[in-house]
Amino acid sequence: MANIKPSVPKGTRDFSPSEMVKRNYIFQTISTVFRKYGYQEIQTPSMENLSTLTGKYGEEGDKLIFKILNSGDFWSDADKKKQKTPDFDYSSKSLLPIISEKALRYDLTVPFARYVVMHQNEISFPFKRFQIQPVWRADRPQKGRYREFYQCDADVVGSESLLNEAEFVLIYKEALSLLGLKDFTIKINNRKILSGIAEIIGKPKLIVDMTVAIDKLDKIGIDGVTKELIERGFSPEDIEKLKPVILLQGSTLEKLEQLKAVLSSSETGLKGISEIESILGYLKGLTKLSAEGMSSFLELDITLARGLNYYTGAIFEVKTNEVAMGSIGGGGRYDDLTGMFGLKGLTGAGISFGADRIYDVLEELNLFPESTSETTKLLITNFDTEAEMYALPIIQALREQNIAAELYPAAAKLKKQLSYADGKSIPYVVLIGSDEMQTGELTLKDMQAGTQEKISLEALIQKFKN
Amino acid sequence: MANIKPSVPKGTRDFSPSEMVKRNYIFQTISTVFRKYGYQEIQTPSMENLSTLTGKYGEEGDKLIFKILNSGDFWSDADKKKQKTPDFDYSSKSLLPIISEKALRYDLTVPFARYVVMHQNEISFPFKRFQIQPVWRADRPQKGRYREFYQCDADVVGSESLLNEAEFVLIYKEALSLLGLKDFTIKINNRKILSGIAEIIGKPKLIVDMTVAIDKLDKIGIDGVTKELIERGFSPEDIEKLKPVILLQGSTLEKLEQLKAVLSSSETGLKGISEIESILGYLKGLTKLSAEGMSSFLELDITLARGLNYYTGAIFEVKTNEVAMGSIGGGGRYDDLTGMFGLKGLTGAGISFGADRIYDVLEELNLFPESTSETTKLLITNFDTEAEMYALPIIQALREQNIAAELYPAAAKLKKQLSYADGKSIPYVVLIGSDEMQTGELTLKDMQAGTQEKISLEALIQKFKN
Numbered sequence: 001m002a003n004i005k006p007s008v009p010k011g012t013r014d015f016s017p018s019e020m021v022k023r024n025y026i027f028q029t030i031s032t033v034f035r036k037y038g039y040q041e042i043q044t045p046s047m048e049n050l051s052t053l054t055g056k057y058g059e060e061g062d063k064l065i066f067k068i069l070n071s072g073d074f075w076s077d078a079d080k081k082k083q084k085t086p087d088f089d090y091s092s093k094s095l096l097p098i099i100s101e102k103a104l105r106y107d108l109t110v111p112f113a114r115y116v117v118m119h120q121n122e123i124s125f126p127f128k129r130f131q132i133q134p135v136w137r138a139d140r141p142q143k144g145r146y147r148e149f150y151q152c153d154a155d156v157v158g159s160e161s162l163l164n165e166a167e168f169v170l171i172y173k174e175a176l177s178l179l180g181l182k183d184f185t186i187k188i189n190n191r192k193i194l195s196g197i198a199e200i201i202g203k204p205k206l207i208v209d210m211t212v213a214i215d216k217l218d219k220i221g222i223d224g225v226t227k228e229l230i231e232r233g234f235s236p237e238d239i240e241k242l243k244p245v246i247l248l249q250g251s252t253l254e255k256l257e258q259l260k261a262v263l264s265s266s267e268t269g270l271k272g273i274s275e276i277e278s279i280l281g282y283l284k285g286l287t288k289l290s291a292e293g294m295s296s297f298l299e300l301d302i303t304l305a306r307g308l309n310y311y312t313g314a315i316f317e318v319k320t321n322e323v324a325m326g327s328i329g330g331g332g333r334y335d336d337l338t339g340m341f342g343l344k345g346l347t348g349a350g351i352s353f354g355a356d357r358i359y360d361v362l363e364e365l366n367l368f369p370e371s372t373s374e375t376t377k378l379l380i381t382n383f384d385t386e387a388e389m390y391a392l393p394i395i396q397a398l399r400e401q402n403i404a405a406e407l408y409p410a411a412a413k414l415k416k417q418l419s420y421a422d423g424k425s426i427p428y429v430v431l432i433g434s435d436e437m438q439t440g441e442l443t444l445k446d447m448q449a450g451t452q453e454k455i456s457l458e459a460l461i462q463k464f465k466n
Numbered sequence: 467m468a469n470i471k472p473s474v475p476k477g478t479r480d481f482s483p484s485e486m487v488k489r490n491y492i493f494q495t496i497s498t499v500f501r502k503y504g505y506q507e508i509q510t511p512s513m514e515n516l517s518t519l520t521g522k523y524g525e526e527g528d529k530l531i532f533k534i535l536n537s538g539d540f541w542s543d544a545d546k547k548k549q550k551t552p553d554f555d556y557s558s559k560s561l562l563p564i565i566s567e568k569a570l571r572y573d574l575t576v577p578f579a580r581y582v583v584m585h586q587n588e589i590s591f592p593f594k595r596f597q598i599q600p601v602w603r604a605d606r607p608q609k610g611r612y613r614e615f616y617q618c619d620a621d622v623v624g625s626e627s628l629l630n631e632a633e634f635v636l637i638y639k640e641a642l643s644l645l646g647l648k649d650f651t652i653k654i655n656n657r658k659i660l661s662g663i664a665e666i667i668g669k670p671k672l673i674v675d676m677t678v679a680i681d682k683l684d685k686i687g688i689d690g691v692t693k694e695l696i697e698r699g700f701s702p703e704d705i706e707k708l709k710p711v712i713l714l715q716g717s718t719l720e721k722l723e724q725l726k727a728v729l730s731s732s733e734t735g736l737k738g739i740s741e742i743e744s745i746l747g748y749l750k751g752l753t754k755l756s757a758e759g760m761s762s763f764l765e766l767d768i769t770l771a772r773g774l775n776y777y778t779g780a781i782f783e784v785k786t787n788e789v790a791m792g793s794i795g796g797g798g799r800y801d802d803l804t805g806m807f808g809l810k811g812l813t814g815a816g817i818s819f820g821a822d823r824i825y826d827v828l829e830e831l832n833l834f835p836e837s838t839s840e841t842t843k844l845l846i847t848n849f850d851t852e853a854e855m856y857a858l859p860i861i862q863a864l865r866e867q868n869i870a871a872e873l874y875p876a877a878a879k880l881k882k883q884l885s886y887a888d889g890k891s892i893p894y895v896v897l898i899g900s901d902e903m904q905t906g907e908l909t910l911k912d913m914q915a916g917t918q919e920k921i922s923l924e925a926l927i928q929k930f931k932n
Contacts, residue, residue, distance in 0.1 A: 017506035040483035124889025285858030392751030423590025
């Protein structure tokens with residue numbers, strides 16, 4: 001066997017112990033909040049039938065799905081096809097369905113829809129599920145973009161109630177606050193408002209062009225947006241009608257009032273406004289905060305478009321204001337989630353947390369609790385067989401009190417053992433030498449402070465039990 | 467889009483909320499014990515380079531690795547090859563390296579070895595890691611055998627100390643006891659003892675044949691083993707020498723004494739015995755139990771062979787005695803784990819828990835704690851808008867105390883709401899009607915008992931806070 005220097009595939013990562021503890025901390029914090037709001041965890045297989053995934057993500061998306069080669073003699077199947085169909089033309093496209101029938105999941109939403117349809121008879125609707133699993137995309141890897149990454153989704157299916165949307169706002173608020181974030185904005189919009197706007201300027205069919213352009217307001221400013229709108233087929237008169245909407249100012253309630261006036265002739269637009277008002281109403285009932293009081297974390301953003309072809313009602317996006325970073329969460333309502341698998345009339349709404357970005361934000365703001373860097377609490381040194389034997393009942397007593405402890409597994413120099421503790425971020429080392437064995441008093445070294453103290457086993461247990 | 471009834475690929479499974487809670491319970495219990503003994507979690511990517519995996523699992527294993535089709539136009543690469551090499555023969559074997567360069571991991575051990583070699587400069591050795599992730603095998607699916615399943619491994623690399631083996635015995639004992647198992651046997655053997663036996667009967671090269679045969683003693687009895695040994699090239703004289711070893715009787719210490727006599731001329735065999743004695747010595751120091759006292763959970767089994775080509779020292783296997791079930795765990799010591807990636811001289815030892823089988827055992831023995839079936843603790847009913855608004859601050863107050871609670875998201879008949887609670891195993895329902903809104907006293911229904919009581923919000927919070 002050649003000894004090639006081993007590597008991982010492009011766009012994939014190993015997670016070290018210290019990274020895992022931090023990642024688990026994020027996932028556990030978010031899961032706890034999901035559960036508190038009645039969301040239950042499911043998992044789906046990493047592989048789905050190719051037919052389940054194909055056609056759900058657009059042509060570009062289909063290309064980014066990782067396909068799995070059929071096991072066994074895949075080529076003989078292609079060969080048979082060629083023999084039966086002499087004008088069969090070998091190409092990636094024609095061969096794909098013959099040599100591959102499975103693929104890695106591309107997101108958690110389509111597998112969730114498939115799950116709901118397959119298990120519809122066992123499910124109590126409304127079904128509130130969360131799911132934290134990796135997904136795979138054959139995207140060109142770049143900084144912050146991986147070919148394998150975790151998604152962290154909560155969705156409810158089978159409930160039209162806007163209470164769900166209000167609770168999503170609170171889930172975001174609570175989870176991000178628990179993670180230590182102090183300044184973040186949950187942006188909310190409604191697809192129906194966007195439709196209403198396209199309607200009143202008389203270009204309902206250009207809604208996608210319109211939203212793609214106004215979604216860029218933050219980046220390219222009103223002049224850039226104007227230019228793009230004209231390129232996309234809007235007239236200067238259209239743009240004059242659009243401007244006051246795009247440049248909406250004031251508090252949430254003021255914005256809603258202005259929108260109501262502008263959209264007064266669009267039933268759809270007014271429906272969108274009333275949905276936002278209902279969500280605010282639920283939030284007020286829950287938190288006792290007025291729309292004004294909520295403005296520190298919730299903002300109506302009429303330019304927010306995010307996956308427009310997908311969402312049919314509320315649209316969410318979450319940004320931190322403490323670090324320059326893209327959105328750390330998003331979601332919305334999508335009618336007819338399960339229609340693609342033949343189960344019509346089930347509406348859904350969902351949100352997602354961007355765990356990788358949240359990780360980077362917490363790292364940058366130094367928000368990971370100190371405990372996430374610790375694993376083992378105590379290392380007991382090992383200088384010779386006698387000390388090792390002496391240490392055995394001690395380590396057992398510590399573990400019986402659920403204190404994570406290790407005995408260095410062989411006699412070694414102190415320096416080596418301390419460096420092991422250091423490398424593993426073990427905060428305390430128990431030294432056992434001839435003195436300690438004679439007196440029964442152990443020596444406890446605080447690795448951070450560099451100090452040492454004498455301590456009995458009972459006192460040691462008491463110290464670390466809590 | 468055709469509406470085909472959706473399904474999951476053969477040999478894969480969805481996990482429902484109630485299954486997930488139980489699976490998490492198993493994984494969390496085992497992880498907690500791993501951590502207590504100083505093992506730290508890592509994760510590796512689902513995909514590895516095909517070159518990392520190929521040749522590590524034997525020819526049969528290589529066939530069972532799921533390969534991932536290169537993204538993009540895989541066929542044009544095959545085409546180019548054909549143009550450059552006109553006598554290139556299309557076959558699955560010749561095409562594979564051209565159209566696939568990545569594969570799904572087949573186990574956690576090879577990725578771990580790859581991890582250690584790649585990160586050797588960041589790691590503090592001895593490196594104690596655990597890993598709980600899915601693996602994929604293109605095996606023919608059958609009852610209890612899946613194409614995607616979780617492995618749950620702990621390994622230490624870079625330590626020869628037999629303290630590690632002793633701690634593995636305690637990890638098994640503690641984790642299985644925590645999971646509620648009362649009667650299980652951790653079988654232990656040593657590859658060097660098996661080598662010694664093959665040596666003293668003068669057939670060292672037939673060690674694999676010998677162990678394959680005697681490994682079947684449980685199933686086919688001594689006559690079957692004799693027959694198979696003869697087929698595999700052993701003489702009746704060899705078998706006469708083997709019999710007393712295979713049929714070893716008595717306590718662990720008695721067995722060891724008999725083995726010492728039989729293996730007195732084999733240095734390797736005696737080394738194996740002394741390793742077992744060292745492990746027992748560590749266990750005695752840790753638990754204060756004699757070999758006799760340990761016999762309720764630890765058994766020397768000289769016929770245990772398990773992955774012989776792999777292990778070089780201790781060999782473990784764990785069985786429950788409460789249910790008929792294959793082994794629920796296994797492991798051992800393997801020298802030169804990382805040699806396959808060019809890093810020589812690192813010895814390793816590891817164990818694995820069979821999570822799927824443990825799940826089935828706990829299910830059959832009804833050992834899952836009742837709390838694993840609960841998710842949301844309380845459902846608040848929703849009969850009309852007024853009651854809904856009344857309920858909002860109540861649900862908020864409950865959640866502020868970290869009580870997982872749900873408000874049924876729309877007005878509906880009581881029966882429907884109770885059936886929702888039932889389907890989700892929610893143990894309590896809070897009923898809010900006009901009476902409750904007038905008096906402020908809520909009605910709490912115990913779903914299990916079917917009883918109802920009046921309760922204030924404060925008392926409700928007190929009841930569920932603990």
